[in-house]
Amino acid sequence: MADDTMADTDLQRFDVVIQGGGIVGLAMAARLGEIEARSPIDGHPGLTIAVIDADQAPEALSEDTLALRTTSLNAGAINLLERNGVLAHLPEWFLTTFDRLEVGDRTRPVALSFDASDIQLPRFGVFVENDRLRYALWQLLKQRERVSLLAESRVRTREVLPDRQRLILDNGDIIEGALLIGADGARSMVRRDAGIDARSRDYAQNAQVINVRLAEHRDIHTTWQVFAPEGPLALLPLHDRQASLIWYDRPGTVQSRMAMDDEMLKATIRQHFPPRLPEIETIIERGQFPIARQHAQRYIAPRLALIGDAAHVIHPMAGQGVNLGLADVEILGDQLDRALRYGRDLGDQRALKHYQRHQWPRNAAMLTAVDQLYDIFRSPMADLFGRGLGGANHITPVKRLMMKMAVGPT
Ligand SMILES: Cc1cc2nc3c(=O)[nH]c(=O)nc-3n(C[C@H](O)[C@H](O)[C@H](O)COP(=O)(O)OP(=O)(O)OC[C@H]3O[C@@H](n4cnc5c(N)ncnc54)[C@H](O)[C@@H]3O)c2cc1C
Structure with missing residues (x-):
């Protein structure tokens, strides 16, 4: 059984070391851990994997707790988690299905x-x-x-x-792996240390997340976003009359x-x-x-690959960060x-280059x-129709793109 704490030995060797145990780093470990379980490779006992994370081990949340951050998972992401056995540990009750997206402004919300x-x-x-x-x-x-x-x-x-x-840890322990995967988020030490530059854009915006309990829960399967010049406002419906309001605005x-x-x-x-x-x-x-945008100029270096926010950070208005990761x-x-x-x-450059x-x-x-989309939606809604968004019931290229974002690679 894997342990949450360091073993006593100074040197531990693994096939793969993942630095960063956020959703993406842990999902990577789950995927690699499945290699042997799902389709055994002759003579290979399965990969040994270490996940190094700066934070504490996550704790169980009681049923009536609502965690601050919410993520949308598209069909591609759900499939991956399902196949790798993750959803068996997540009761269905905590997954709120959405089958309709509505976009508008204050005067024309849909x-x-x-x-x-x-x-x-x-x-x-x-x-x-x-x-x-x-x-x-x-x-x-x-x-x-493993x-x-x-x-x-x-x-x-x-x-x-x-x-x-x-890798030498702060406590002096030595961790070795044939491959290091950097999943340590937007301020990735792995990326910096490998000398990989990243291009970025500062939106001069903060996302305020306000979790609420609503008096009633209409349209529980509809998520909506309304655009204002300062930034969008969105509602993400959650279980038990709860919802997450996301309000993008100037930091001050x-x-x-x-x-x-x-x-x-x-x-x-x-009012708003x-x-x-x-x-x-x-x-x-x-x-x-x-809120910022950031893209690493490359994702690989010798025996190293970047994934998730360590490689790319996207404006969350389209709910894509975890999905891309x-x-x-x-x-x-x-x-x-x-x-x-x-x-x-495992450090084979062909695989990494691919x-x-x-x-x-x-x-x-x-x-x-x-x-x-961010730039388009900052213009007054009236202009959008002139830019090919079409009416509410027409599938235009922009609508197709937004739906592709919701669905992801399938
Ligand atoms: C307001 C908001 C709403 C969002 N909504 C959505 C959404 O609806 N859908 C969606 O797909 N995405 C959404 N995102 C984006 C999403 O949250 C991120 O893309 C995602 O969390 C990135 O996951 P990650 O595992 O790559 O990085 P992180 O979540 O940043 O995890 C990095 C991990 O690395 C660890 N770490 C960092 N440095 C070190 C180090 N030096 N050594 C060891 N460990 C380290 C950290 O402790 C952390 O656990 C949203 C983002 C924001 C801000």
């Missing part, structure tokens, strides 16, 4: 609508609390004998040897709303959100996150699986598309 049935799908995806998903991943990995979860651990130095990467304005008491915040929401928002019974919690997991996992089948070393060739342009295209 200027555009998108139904999953338009593209013959039962749903676009689900909303899930990040912490609940991360806990489910952790529980799954704890059961895997996976070691090293919580509250930081890397002090890294050295690339001809046949492996060597968000800061002042963070300081409001609950009654004043409710009144301010009422469209009347379709049901009455708010309770403000559960609020938080804020700076899980697509990285899918493709890198397939490449490493294939390398093993051909008897190649991963980069596949994912970099796809992620770049999605980053650009979301950037364009």
Whole structure:
């Protein structure tokens, strides 16, 4: 059984070391851990994997707790989690299906609508609390004998040897792996340390997340976004009459709303959100996150690959960050699986190059598309129709793009 703490030995060797145990890093470990379980490779006992994370091991959330951060998972992401056994650790109750997206502005809240049935799908995806998903991943990995979860651990130095990467942790322990996967988020130390530059755009915006309990829950399977010049406002429906309101705005304005008491915040929401928002019974919690775009110029280096936010950070208005990260997991996992089948070393540059060739342009295209949507939607809604968005019931190229985002690679 894998342990949450460091073993006593100074030096531990693994096939793969993943630095960063957020959703994407843990999903990578789950995917690699499945290689042997799902399709045994002759004579290969399965990969040994270490996940090093600076944070504490995630804790179980009680049923009535609502975690601050929520993520939408598209069909591609749900498939990956299902296949790798993660959803078995996440009760269905916590996955809120959405099958309709509505987009508009304050005066025309449903200027555009998108139904999953338009593209013959039962749903676009689900909303899930990040912490609940991360806990489910952790529980799954704890059961895997060949996976070691090293919580509250930081890397002090890294050295690339001809046949492996060597990491020295703050506590002096040495961790080695044939391949290092950097999944350590937007401020990736792995990326910086490998000398990989990243291009970025600062939107000068913060996302304020306000979790609420609504007096009633109409349209539980509909998510909507209304655009305002300062940034969009969105509602993500969740279980048990709860919802996450996402309000993008200038950092100073968000800061002042963070300081409001609950009654004043409710009144301010009422003023700015469209009347379709049901009455708010309770403000559960609020938080804020700076918004930026960032793309690493390459994803690989000798015996090293970047995935998730370490490789790309996208404006969250289209709910794509985790989805893109899980697509990285899918493709890198397939490449490493294939390398093993051909008897190649896990640090094999062919596999890594293939991963980069596949994912970099796809992620770049999605980053650009979301950037364009961001710019388009900052114009007054009336202009949008002149730019080819079409009426609410017509499938235009932009609508197709938005639906592709919801569905992801299938
Ligand atoms: C407001 C908001 C809403 C969003 N909504 C959505 C959505 O609806 N759908 C969606 O798909 N995405 C969404 N995103 C984006 C999504 O949250 C991120 O893309 C995703 O969390 C990235 O996951 P990650 O595992 O790559 O990185 P992170 O979640 O940043 O995890 C990185 C991990 O690495 C660890 N770490 C960092 N540095 C080190 C180090 N030096 N050593 C060891 N460990 C380290 C950290 O402790 C952390 O656990 C949203 C983002 C925001 C801000």
